[in-house]
Amino acid sequence: MSKTVTTEPKRADQKPAMKEPITGHQLPKWSWVLFLAIGIGIAAGLLTLMETFSFAGSIALGVLVFLLLGFIVSAAVEGFRPAKDRLARYVVTSFFLLALLPLGSLLYEVVTRGAARFDWTFFTETQGNTHLMGVELGAMHAIVGTLMITALAFIISVPIGLFTAIYLVEYGASTKLASGIRFLVDVMTGIPSIVAGLFAYSLFSLILGPGTRSGFAGAIALTVLMIPTVVRSTEEMLKLVPNELREASYALGVPKYRTILKVVLPTSLAGIVTGVILAIARIIGETAPLLVTAGYFQLLNANPFSGPTSTLPVMVYQSLRTHGPRAEEMQMLGWTGALTLILLVMGLNLIGRLIAWKFAPKPGR
Amino acid sequence: MSAQAPSSDKERTTSSEPLDSSLVRDSKRYGDTLFSGISTGSALMIFVILAAVATFLTTQAIPAVTREPGPTGLTAVETAGGFWQWVLPLAFGTVWASVLAMLMAVPLAIGIALFLSHYAPKRVAKTFGYIVDLLAAVPSVVFGLWGVTVLAPALDPFYRWLNDNLSWIYFFNAWVPYGDGGDLRPNLAAGGQNMLTAAMVLALMVIPIITALTREVFLQTPRLHEEASLALGATRWEMIRQAVLPFGTSGIISSSMLGLGRALGETMAVAMILPGKVLISFKLLTFDNPNTIAAYIAQNFPEAEGDGNHQLIAAGLVLFVITLVVNMVARAIIHSRREFSGAN
Structure with missing residues (x-):
């Protein structure tokens, strides 16, 4: 200065003086x-x-x-x-x-x-017998496990999450119960993923005896993680639906449940779908709860209700801990598993954002 | 308001029923009852699930807390005394790793959020934001894989240099005595797999969470505050210090707390990078690192049985309580500041 x-x-x-810069x-x-x-x-x-x-x-x-x-x-x-x-x-x-x-x-x-290993056998073979040298190795069992467990978690948590959000916005509004539930959803959001896994493990070991591992237990653990995200995003979306729409529907004599089904939900559908897809993207890469509940198995186990089931994230984790003659190959398999996971998660994120963007209400309509 | 409107609506329909019953179908009310019943039931389900989580974890944890000291089925803790003697070092490791991660993540995240909200050209800011969000989309196991095979070996020379030249700083000192002559030898972690690497990866995982939240808060800074500051001749940085940061303080604090909650519970990255032990140590580069609760559970649960299982579940319960407290504090801050935020 x-x-x-x-x-x-x-x-x-x-x-x-005119040329002097200010x-x-x-x-x-x-x-x-x-x-x-x-x-x-x-x-x-x-x-x-x-x-x-x-x-x-x-x-x-x-x-x-x-x-x-x-x-x-x-x-x-x-x-x-x-x-x-x-x-x-x-x-x-x-x-x-x-x-x-x-x-x-x-x-x-x-x-x-x-x-390097992102080829056809990766998707068709299992880790069958890692000690036999002539056998092709793949991750089909883990991919099937991931899809199966994620689908189960989806089936359980989406209805609960959706209806809870509907309760919070349409029925509970500002009642004591609703604010209590909101608080609990907050608490649930903060549950560390491994604790969710321990919960599912405890639940199943009390019912079916200690040490039980199954894909379904993994799905329960993932459900605990998925429900709060679904509730949160759906609640935000339902809140965005203008009250005038609901009132117009009531004025025509439409009962409340039909108003919700025919007016509120269709209006916010794109946002809800996006929220659900992002929730799936979040849980599909979860490792710790599945490690604890679904365990690890080198062959295909298509029955989620009994026996350990491998999943992609757990396979990636285990690939580093493998020893033996084919440890190197297993590690490469792990990297390909990581690549597949990233593609899955980013693909889901992309789809979610595309839906949100495509169906977003255009400004200035 | 909206809660009362439909109920008065309903009364009106019921009162009109005797007048012209053909206008009103009975099934309506059944549908309504059913639908609201399902909704309320789902909401109560949340309560049931949380109660189940608390109950099952507690019942499975009690045997571990009350049991006599002795072998547990966990190789690492067989000689340990009581439960608390064993779980407190792990709790320390959890908090220590998270605090280190936050020390790195919070300044970086605030900087990135400022860059996205106030520095980046408007046209590309959104795309840049998506790129940072991509970090959040990477599964933790992939972070762990990358951390242990790429980052840790890459940082190893740097750690050696730190230990050679800066070992007068307590945290970077990894020399241990050996032999009788008072000689020292470096006790560095193999392949850079130490506390610092683990904390760095944790920081990476937390950054997108804090960034996303603080960016939103920064963008909400009242336009007039910013313009008033600029009109008085402030530079952009002075404007940020006068208008943006004071407005965003509570947002920064609460998002950092949420990030901390996430870092405390993060399992796989630490479990893969850190070959931790049950001990308390503030040193960052040594071979003897404290472990975190979550990582310890993940590393030992698949092989544990009997008492070991109970012990690990009890440790998980301790972790749950820690994260619960942190998250509650974060929510309390968000809630208490909501009324004061001058965003109107």
Whole structure:
């Protein structure tokens, strides 16, 4: 600031007052490229001098030098306050890029390592006998298990979640019971997934004897995790339905349940479907509860009511712990399992968002 | 209001019944009763499920808490004394890992949320937001797989450097004495599989949750506050400090608490990365790491039997209580601040 004040009289002599810029001195917009290049250069040089040069190291240190450099130069040219503003902008942007880094690395590794076994046998064979060398290995049993358990959880939790949301919005409204249920749904949202698994395990070991493992127990555990998300999203969607629609329906003499079925639900259907799909995407990758309840089995077990059942996430987890002659192959299978999981989850997310976007009420109608 | 309107509606239809019964079908009322019955039943189902969770966990946990010290069927804890002597180090590990993760995640998440709400060009901000949301879509087991096979080995040289040059900082000190001569040797975790890596992966998993919530709060900052600040000559950063952050404080706190609740209960990533033990240690790089409750359960449950099962379920109950408290505090903050938020 003081700098601009001192330079003002000189400038006034040289140029007419009209040309005097009302803003202070500013660094050009591209200056950050220069700072970054210099910063990384300094860092690389420094590390080479210390004989500990590494590419990642010089980038990491370079960004720090870049931030410092940008701040100092900007403080000298533009003043202290703009320098702080510039520093904040750089820091915030680099934080964002920093978060993208692991995401990019993760996707890259999963895709490149998983693609090797992403073939037909992966979907048709089981892990049958890992000790026989001639047998093809696959993850069909785990895929079937995942689909089966997820479908069971879906069948149980969607009706409960949907009707609970209907109660909360249409019947309970602001009664004591409804606010109590809302509180409990909040509590349920916070249940750690492994605790849900332990609950299902305890339930089934009390009924069927200790140590029971089955796909159905896994589905019960996932239900505990899925219900609160379904209730929450459905409740939000039902709340969005304008009251005028309900009142118009009542005015025509339509009973309440038909109003809900024919007016309220169709209006909010897209949002509800999106919420349910996102809830499935959340539970399909759950590992811990299935590890505890459904266990691990290398062959196909299509009966969810008896015996351990493998699922994709559990298979991925177990692939790291496998020893023996074919451990390497099992690990590759694990990476392909991870790839399949990510494709499933992201595909579901995409479908959910597409539905939400396609059927969203257009603004300004 | 809306709750009363239909009931008065219903009265009107019933009162009109004697006038012209052909206008009103009886089945209507049965349908209504049935439908509201199903809805209320489902709502009560939530209560039943939670009660069942609490009851079953407690009944299965009681034998572990009251039993005599001795072998349990869990190899790691056979010599341990009572239940609490064994579960407290695990509870410490759980909280410690989550606190470390939050120390990394909260500043990053606030920065990312600010970037998305106030710095990124409007046109791409939404797409960037989706990209951050993608992080939330990655299953935890995949994070674990990536963490243990990619991230941990990649960070290993860095950890060695930290231990060599910065071991005067207590947390980075992994030297242990060996022999009689007072010599020291590094006791670094194999392949970078230490507390710091586990906390980093936990932070990664929590960041999208905190970011999504804080971004929403930041976007709700009253336009007039921001413009008033800018009109007084504030730079963008000063405007954020004067208008956006004070408005978003409660949002930041509550979303961080929700993220903490998530980090406490996160199982697979820690279970795969951290070969933890039942001990209390603040050191980040050593081979001897404290384990978390959730990871300990996941690592030992498949092989446990008898008393071991009860013990693990009791530990799960402790975890449940911890997360419950954290989540309750978060909700309380959201609730108490709702009336004060000046968003009108």
